[in-house]
Amino acid sequence: MDIEYIGAFGIILGALARFWPVWTALAIILVLSLRFKKSLGLYGQLFDTGVGVAGVMICLFWLFTAIFAGTVAPFDPLAQFPVMKSILPGAIEPGSGQAFLFGGDRLARDVFSRMVYGSQIVLIIAPAATLFALMVGTTLGLPAGYYGGRVDSILSFLANLVLAFPVILLFYLLVTPGIRETPIPQWMAGFFFIFPIVFFSLLFYTRFRGRPELLAIQLALTLVIGGWVYAGLVFDADPLGIISISSNQLNIFVAVVFASSPGVFRIVRGLVMDIKTRDYVAAAQTRGENPWYIMLWEVLPNARGPLIVDVCLRIGYTTILLGTLGYFGLGLAPESPDWGTGIKESSRLLRASVHPALPPVFALMSFVLGLNLLADALREQSLKD
Amino acid sequence: MALTMLCLTLVVFFLVNLEPNLKKLAISQLDMRSSQEDLESWLQKNGYRQNFFVRYGQWLGVVQKQPNIDPQTGASVPRFAYCDEPAEARYSGILQGDFGCSTKFKVPVAKKLFPALGATGILMFWVMVVMVPVSLLIGVLAGMREGSRTDRTLSVASIATTATPEYVSGVIFAVIFASWLGWLNGSAATATREGISFYNFTLPVMTMAVYGIGYIARMTRASMVEVMTQQYIRTARLKGLGFGAVVVKHALRNALIAPFTVIMLQFPWLLTGVVIVEVMFRYQGFGFTLVEAASNNDIDLLLGCSLVSVFVVLSTQLISDVGYAYLNPRIRVQ
Numbered sequence: 015m016d017i018e019y020i021g022a023f024g025i026i027l028g029a030l031a032r033f034w035p036v037w038t039a040l041a042i043i044l045v046l047s048l049r050f051k052k053s054l055g056l057y058g059q060l061f062d063t064g065v066g067v068a069g070v071m072i073c074l075f076w077l078f079t080a081i082f083a084g085t086v087a088p089f090d091p092l093a094q095f096p097v098m099k100s101i102l103p104g105a106i107e108p109g110s111g112q113a114f115l116f117g118g119d120r121l122a123r124d125v126f127s128r129m130v131y132g133s134q135i136v137l138i139i140a141p142a143a144t145l146f147a148l149m150v151g152t153t154l155g156l157p158a159g160y161y162g163g164r165v166d167s168i169l170s171f172l173a174n175l176v177l178a179f180p181v182i183l184l185f186y187l188l189v190t191p192g193i194r195e196t197p198i199p200q201w202m203a204g205f206f207f208i209f210p211i212v213f214f215s216l217l218f219y220t221r222f223r224g225r226p227e228l229l230a231i232q233l234a235l236t237l238v239i240g241g242w243v244y245a246g247l248v249f250d251a252d253p254l255g256i257i258s259i260s261s262n263q264l265n266i267f268v269a270v271v272f273a274s275s276p277g278v279f280r281i282v283r284g285l286v287m288d289i290k291t292r293d294y295v296a297a298a299q300t301r302g303e304n305p306w307y308i309m310l311w312e313v314l315p316n317a318r319g320p321l322i323v324d325v326c327l328r329i330g331y332t333t334i335l336l337g338t339l340g341y342f343g344l345g346l347a348p349e350s351p352d353w354g355t356g357i358k359e360s361s362r363l364l365r366a367s368v369h370p371a372l373p374p375v376f377a378l379m380s381f382v383l384g385l386n387l388l389a390d391a392l393r394e395q396s397l398k399d
Numbered sequence: 400m401a402l403t404m405l406c407l408t409l410v411v412f413f414l415v416n417l418e419p420n421l422k423k424l425a426i427s428q429l430d431m432r433s434s435q436e437d438l439e440s441w442l443q444k445n446g447y448r449q450n451f452f453v454r455y456g457q458w459l460g461v462v463q464k465q466p467n468i469d470p471q472t473g474a475s476v477p478r479f480a481y482c483d484e485p486a487e488a489r490y491s492g493i494l495q496g497d498f499g500c501s502t503k504f505k506v507p508v509a510k511k512l513f514p515a516l517g518a519t520g521i522l523m524f525w526v527m528v529v530m531v532p533v534s535l536l537i538g539v540l541a542g543m544r545e546g547s548r549t550d551r552t553l554s555v556a557s558i559a560t561t562a563t564p565e566y567v568s569g570v571i572f573a574v575i576f577a578s579w580l581g582w583l584n585g586s587a588a589t590a591t592r593e594g595i596s597f598y599n600f601t602l603p604v605m606t607m608a609v610y611g612i613g614y615i616a617r618m619t620r621a622s623m624v625e626v627m628t629q630q631y632i633r634t635a636r637l638k639g640l641g642f643g644a645v646v647v648k649h650a651l652r653n654a655l656i657a658p659f660t661v662i663m664l665q666f667p668w669l670l671t672g673v674v675i676v677e678v679m680f681r682y683q684g685f686g687f688t689l690v691e692a693a694s695n696n697d698i699d700l701l702l703g704c705s706l707v708s709v710f711v712v713l714s715t716q717l718i719s720d721v722g723y724a725y726l727n728p729r730i731r732v733q
Contacts, residue, residue, distance in 0.1 A: 065555070175406055180670045180708045182686075186693035187411065192419030334564045341566045341675065342690070354566075361570050361679065368574050375567050383562035390558060 017097065020104045020113050029115050029126070035082040040074055059395045066391030072384025076377075079130055080137040087127035088112040091351040094122045100367050119356075119370040120363060121349075128351040129373040135352040136381070139263070140332040143270040144325060149210045150271065151278025152321075156309040158279070159286025170283070173276035181273055181335065182342075188269040189345040194261050202268045203248045206275075211240035220307040266345040270332055281324055285317040292316075319396035326389035330382040337378050353378045400713050404706070411705045412455050415698045421447055424696045428502060458702065460494035499699030503691055508703045511688060516707065519673055519684035522603060526669065530608040530615070531662060537612065538619020538658065543646055545624045554620065560613030565675040569606040576602060603680045607672045611665055615658055622657040626650045656726045663719035667712045
């Protein structure tokens with residue numbers, strides 16, 4: 015049976031057309047943002063520079079691709095069509111009449127659909143792991159920087175210990191099928207995932223201590239939502255069955271949080287040591303405020319600029335880490351459509367066929383580039399103030 | 400530093416000695432179909448069932464290693480035929496310079512690890528030779544005139560390279576230079592056997608250098624921009640010195656202090672890069688050894704690898720602190 019091809023022009027047009035929900039959403043966001051630029055604060059200022067617009071647009075492009083993956087991708091990422099094995103880009107699948115826009119891979123799956131679905135995995139794990147690392151790093155970095163002394167030296171020693179580990183070795187030890195048989199990932203998850211709950215409880219407690227009726231509601235909400243997510247993630251025992259995570263994903267998640275929280279810790283600690291010498295901190299101390307109130311409500315809001323920039327860069331770095339994990343075949347399932355696994359599979363067969371390697375490579379590169387551009391634009395804006 | 404290394408090796412020792420990992424080791428040493436009892440007796444026989452701290456002490460060299468006695472004959476039999484084992488109890492660990500025995504490559508660890516380190520050293524040397532001058536040049540050119548077109552172009556280019564991890568640029572370069580143009584070899588496996596050449600070594604070096612260039616260039620640019628706004632630069636300009644002379648004579652030296660620290664701290668990053676690049680291009684160096692050791696749970700080899708890498712990380716931190724004080728007279732300790 016002959017397979018028909020659509021030409022290079024057809025491939026480009028077809029790919030652009032498949033992304034129509036993404037383009038629509040991007041256009042809406044762009045028009046709205048430009049219209050209300052003045053009233054959007056820091057976000058609005060990003061649209062002043064070309065770098066900022068490019069950064070925002072690339073990040074949003076992948077965000078919407080992940081959201082609309084079901085509509086954008088023509089095929090299931092795991093479906094195999096034996097006739098399409100290692101086929102060149104633009105071949106039309108006889109069954110459905112849809113084209114394999116970027117060709118088929120070694121196992122006869124659609125490379126385009128895999129790339130689109132891969133964005134879902136990356137855009138869930140990378141930002142979530144970064145936020146958890148931010149919580150852990152902040153909760154430990156605040157007291158270390160504020161109190162100094164023994165608290166600081168112990169916590170700094172531990173952070174340096176983790177930082178002295180080469181990342182790749184850490185992952186080879188922590189993300190293995192063997193370790194999933196032991197309770198270590200669960201312990202680590204239990205340890206790390208308690209931090210957001212502690213953080214928010216402290217946040218509300220220190221602020222609304224004088225108003226018990228408000229505090230009660232907020233604490234109850236924090237504990238219920240936090241406990242619910244905690245039970246789902248750590249014990250896989252969500253009573254409603256909405257939040258669940260497979261053991262290999264939990265393993266990756268925990269390892270990534272573990273590897274990146276010491277970095278956040280160091281940054282927060284440095285910022286706090288700088289900010290605690292300011293007059294408003296001294297004023298709060300004179301008022302006799304609780305130290306945690308000062309840390310969370312006086313120091314932390316003033317450290318937000320560098321922290322936001324760092325989070326942007328760190329999400330990009332986490333994406334690279336996830337790719338590394340995929341590249342070495344650690345953690346993620348071998349048929350998972352994420353970009354790192356895709357690169358691993360195809361880079362071994364570069365001599366035979368080149369096309370399956372390129373889409374995940376450019377996807378990963380453009381997403382990280384978008385985040386770096388965004389961070390650069392944010393940094394320039396915060397320096398202007 | 401010694402304390403850090405002690406803690407880290409203890410953690411690694413704990414992780415490689417977890418039950419599933421020991422089982423994996425036993426399976427890889429015997430064969431897939433061995434029964435539970437066979438595996439257990441192999442572990443028992445080779446001393447993997449001794450107390451955890453005793454074994455850590457033995458590895459470290461503060462507890463005596465006991466000879467392996469065959470219960471039937473009473474004679475001492477070496478556990479692994481390819482390594483010399485003590486016939487009588489003696490201290491033989493890291494502190495005495497004995498790295499132990501590689502179960503995967505069937506040689507003493509030292510014999511495998513140090514040639515691999517040498518091979519990686521060659522790779523690192525060429526990466527540094529390419530990376531440092533190029534990135535400093537880009538950084539100085541970009542930072543010379545802040546906000547100019549050169550500056551903006553070079554800045555975006557260096558952001559782009561920091562967004563390109565080794566496994567991405569490696570694939571792109573291999574596609575362009577090996578598959579399409581056919582100029583370079585997409586594998587460095589021949590480098591180990593036949594010595595390195597431009598043909599087989601360019602791609603690994605290029606791949607590793609690209610990721611670091613962007614970062615160092617950005618740091619250099621930032622420090623160059625700062626230096627160019629200083630009073631003494633304005634004075635030099637006002638007394639009639641040409642722009643080139645100001646940059647070369649007055650700005651450059653002061654602008655290079657910060658990048659020095661960054662370059663030193665880049666070594667730990669290069670370590671990850673080494674692993675990726677060596678696996679990708681099949682170059683038999685340290686990274687390749689580490690991956691082999693980790694995927695086969697080769698306990699002694701893996702411990703040796705982690706000791707080396709932790710040592711590299713910590714000593715570069717030390718060198719960067721000392722070097723910083725040397726280059727910057729203001730923070731020198733009196």
